[in-house]
Amino acid sequence: MRQSDEELIYLLRSVISKVPQKMELTRDLWPRTLLKLDSRQRVWGIGDWIAVAATVAMAIVFPNALLLVCYSL
């Protein structure tokens, strides 16, 4: 590295400091991660959408059957 590059790096470091060593993670992130895992697991998958599409298609093709189901409920 050239002398002028060293000077540029010195200038940079005087304006942009290293993240201090004391900046440690102060809290446990496991509960948040677990929550995120749970919430994403509840998101509908492709199987759910196929089931919905099949139900709608059945309702269009056999409206009487749907009415019968609704009536019996």
Add this chain to the structure above:
Amino acid sequence: MDELQKRFTEGDINAFEALFRAHQKEVYRWILRMVRDPATAEDLTVETFWRAYRSAGRFDPERSFGAWVRTIAVNRARKHLARQNREVGVENLARYSAPSSVAGDFQGNELRGPILQAFQLLPERLRVVALLALIEDMPYREISIVMGISLGAVKTRVFRAVRKLRKELDKVGIRP
């Protein structure tokens, strides 16, 4: 550790928790060095482990979990930096600096803005390497591993970042 990693690949949440607890601080620190904002670093740490868990089936238990999750973390942080607003980027770069540390207070305040702007103007791929190598003083070898690039590529990016910075600073009359 290998047994733990094997259980993790099978989707064992307890094994994942053990690995999470062993690596969360290191992952957070890597992300913080890049994004320089504690709240964002926490969010990205959670995101990193969430992605790791979702990709557990693709992880080779013979490899190091730490190295694998660090690579995911660096990729998440890079994506974040690429999307980041320029003003926020400058603000985060200045976050841990002493108010005026460049030779003399008056001169320091005058130089601060243009230097931060010039650094933020670097393309993301050069900025990240420059930040880790020149500011955080990380070994080139470590940077090459987490970024998945060769040692030569790290050196080239540092060289190009320095050259580009010099050019930008020259435009505003700063010639170190």
